[in-house]
Amino acid sequence: MKRLVTFILLFVPLFVFGGEDERIEAILSRMSFEDKVGQLNQLDGRGDIEKLKKEIRAGRLGSVMNIVDPAVLDELQRIAVEESPAGIPLLFARDVVHGFKTVLPIPLGQAASFDEELVERAARNTAAEATECGIRWAFAPMMDIARDPRWGRIAEGFGEDTYLAGRLAAAVVRGYQGESLSDPMSMAACAKHFVGYGAAEGGRDYNTTYIPERQLRDTYFPPFRAAVEAGCASVMSSFNDNDGVPATGNRWLLTDVLRGEWGFDGVVVSDWGSVAGLVPHGAAADKREAAKKCITAGTDMDMSSRSYLLNLRSLVDSGEVPMEVVDEAVRRVLRLKMRLGLFDNPYTRKAATSVLYSEPVLDDACTLAQEATVMLKNEGVLPLTGVRRILVTGPMADAPYDQLGTWTLDGDKTHTLTPITALRELCGDDVEILYEPALTHCRDNSTARFGRLRSLARKADVVLAFVGEEQIMSGEAHSLADLTLQGAQSEMLEVLADCGRPLVTVFMAGRPLIIGREAEISDALLYAWHPGTMGGKAIAEIVIGRANPSGKLPVTFPRCVGQIPMYYNHKHTSHIARGTEGNLDDIPREAVQSVMGHTSSYLDVPPTPLFPFGFGLSYTTFVLSGLELSDTEVTADGVLKVRVTVENSGKVAGTEVVQLYVGRKSASVTRPMKELKGFRRVTLAPAEKRTVEFELPVSELAFCGADMRVAVEPGAYTIMVGTDSRDGLKSRFSIVK
Numbered sequence: 001m002k003r004l005v006t007f008i009l010l011f012v013p014l015f016v017f018g019g020e021d022e023r024i025e026a027i028l029s030r031m032s033f034e035d036k037v038g039q040l041n042q043l044d045g046r047g048d049i050e051k052l053k054k055e056i057r058a059g060r061l062g063s064v065m066n067i068v069d070p071a072v073l074d075e076l077q078r079i080a081v082e083e084s085p086a087g088i089p090l091l092f093a094r095d096v097v098h099g100f101k102t103v104l105p106i107p108l109g110q111a112a113s114f115d116e117e118l119v120e121r122a123a124r125n126t127a128a129e130a131t132e133c134g135i136r137w138a139f140a141p142m143m144d145i146a147r148d149p150r151w152g153r154i155a156e157g158f159g160e161d162t163y164l165a166g167r168l169a170a171a172v173v174r175g176y177q178g179e180s181l182s183d184p185m186s187m188a189a190c191a192k193h194f195v196g197y198g199a200a201e202g203g204r205d206y207n208t209t210y211i212p213e214r215q216l217r218d219t220y221f222p223p224f225r226a227a228v229e230a231g232c233a234s235v236m237s238s239f240n241d242n243d244g245v246p247a248t249g250n251r252w253l254l255t256d257v258l259r260g261e262w263g264f265d266g267v268v269v270s271d272w273g274s275v276a277g278l279v280p281h282g283a284a285a286d287k288r289e290a291a292k293k294c295i296t297a298g299t300d301m302d303m304s305s306r307s308y309l310l311n312l313r314s315l316v317d318s319g320e321v322p323m324e325v326v327d328e329a330v331r332r333v334l335r336l337k338m339r340l341g342l343f344d345n346p347y348t349r350k351a352a353t354s355v356l357y358s359e360p361v362l363d364d365a366c367t368l369a370q371e372a373t374v375m376l377k378n379e380g381v382l383p384l385t386g387v388r389r390i391l392v393t394g395p396m397a398d399a400p401y402d403q404l405g406t407w408t409l410d411g412d413k414t415h416t417l418t419p420i421t422a423l424r425e426l427c428g429d430d431v432e433i434l435y436e437p438a439l440t441h442c443r444d445n446s447t448a449r450f451g452r453l454r455s456l457a458r459k460a461d462v463v464l465a466f467v468g469e470e471q472i473m474s475g476e477a478h479s480l481a482d483l484t485l486q487g488a489q490s491e492m493l494e495v496l497a498d499c500g501r502p503l504v505t506v507f508m509a510g511r512p513l514i515i516g517r518e519a520e521i522s523d524a525l526l527y528a529w530h531p532g533t534m535g536g537k538a539i540a541e542i543v544i545g546r547a548n549p550s551g552k553l554p555v556t557f558p559r560c561v562g563q564i565p566m567y568y569n570h571k572h573t574s575h576i577a578r579g580t581e582g583n584l585d586d587i588p589r590e591a592v593q594s595v596m597g598h599t600s601s602y603l604d605v606p607p608t609p610l611f612p613f614g615f616g617l618s619y620t621t622f623v624l625s626g627l628e629l630s631d632t633e634v635t636a637d638g639v640l641k642v643r644v645t646v647e648n649s650g651k652v653a654g655t656e657v658v659q660l661y662v663g664r665k666s667a668s669v670t671r672p673m674k675e676l677k678g679f680r681r682v683t684l685a686p687a688e689k690r691t692v693e694f695e696l697p698v699s700e701l702a703f704c705g706a707d708m709r710v711a712v713e714p715g716a717y718t719i720m721v722g723t724d725s726r727d728g729l730k731s732r733f734s735i736v737k
């Protein structure tokens, strides 16, 4: 009773009339040291619930992960608010990466949509589903730039391009956080993994990275800065050590850059156990030293390692860690909880009607899966019209679990609409659907059903083969050294190609695979990534022509693993490839040393990718013309307007993604040949024309120069406006002082 009276007399006025900081100080002032350290401790909620309640009751937990039952969460919250010493509400967190119950396409697939608005709307839907189940902190968006498809987590990010990743990460932040974090339907986003995690050597997850500061600032930082500028409430430090320093213990990164340069005032949470991870890294002798380094670096909350809980007392008592450092971390955690409204409404929002799997959510998920699908080849086969009998085959034709993709902890495969189900529903009695999976799953090596497959194929007018990889093959700790199709999938496609029927191959995978042969023998090729709950309907509607594909590759498709890393925005080098190299048959016997010239290329494989960044086909065609720049000279504080006319020169309506690239030949340091600096989805009816205008702030062309300052450098620049990264309409301009 005494505590309640104290609270009412001392704190109610502050809560009612005080500002955020005053309220935080008021709370902080009544917290014991143990209360404070408890706020910096996050644990997994799975396991012994009674033990968890005991920890909460003792005030030793600030956040709980991985419980998604609102009734359980409300009970834990009641204990925290009413029974713990400081009565501070818990923050419930979950990996909500691409959807919650309704699973969206993997982020790499969402990136292929180049549709910020839809990505944001789908993220808002996800927030509605997750908050209905009590989650108020999502460990997403992941925006690690990835140029190596061997790395399984390429699935979770937005691909190889800095600009695209930044735009989409900001869209997810806006979707998750809404107009206000305090909206019970909003949840805190978490920009992860800061930083450079995707540059793991060899594409092996968790491996060492060496990214020099200039490349950090030009390539890896900008998506995180975009998320911070979008108001992202938290950042997660990454597992990797970059140039010898683990990110979780890197003060330059987490304090000087993130907070000092960018003004981030949110919470930095470690990755799972990455505080204690300094010990296996060899950057700390024990958890105590790890805790000291990480709290000092600016990692506020310790996910799952208990290093802070067990060591901060002695570190502060010994003076190795100033109390102010602990207080500042606690302030950030309290500020996040306050902004989420937890001090006013700590319990799960009670939805009048459930949004889980609701029609609008499913419809948006289907549209996003459609826009994510990239058509890589079409020799006049798609859309299927006038066919009477379709053979549907392949291990991904009816794979409700694998279709969802990695990090779908709450996705329920019983809700997945698979291709075979969707095709049967869409085609009804109009078209006969023959079905023979031929392989039980993507690693199935059995060819036992290939005889039946062959006979069915010969009866069909067209064959639809769904191949790819199981969801377990991508995501965390799931790197691959061989990116060709697993099991007998390739043999299956060879059998089908040999049957003399048009072969449409649809890939569902969490990364670019090595698909040169499959592309060669298929008459049409769709890449749907792991498309999520509504993927089957999305693909089926494209195949029968009810939807026109518009996806564009957010990542380069190499011809073979030997080409990796391969990405479009590469440097010039001193020996630029001609593009015609790479055929061993061109090499004469006993050739003299310089017979093949001297270029940055291979003798045995072309220096070009199988499919380039930004590439994707449509059922119609588009023509760009009339490229115009508002100026031929601009200053660093100016805005360059770029106009281009897009025409639908085909026979059906469709959407093109017009892409704006900027490059420069000479600068104080070497620069990429071109970089994406704008994109626009344009939907046009047949014969319709539209002029698209890009407004390019010159400040967005800044880069880290020879003096290590990020600035706009005067000089000559090139502009390219195209429909993929290879070519387009070109022009020039200069930046002048």
Ligand code: GLC
Residues within 6 Å of the ligand: 095, 139, 192, 271, 272, 476
């Ligand atoms: C994992 C992942 C991270 C995730 C966290 C919590 O190890 O690296 O992305 O958010 O742990 O599950």
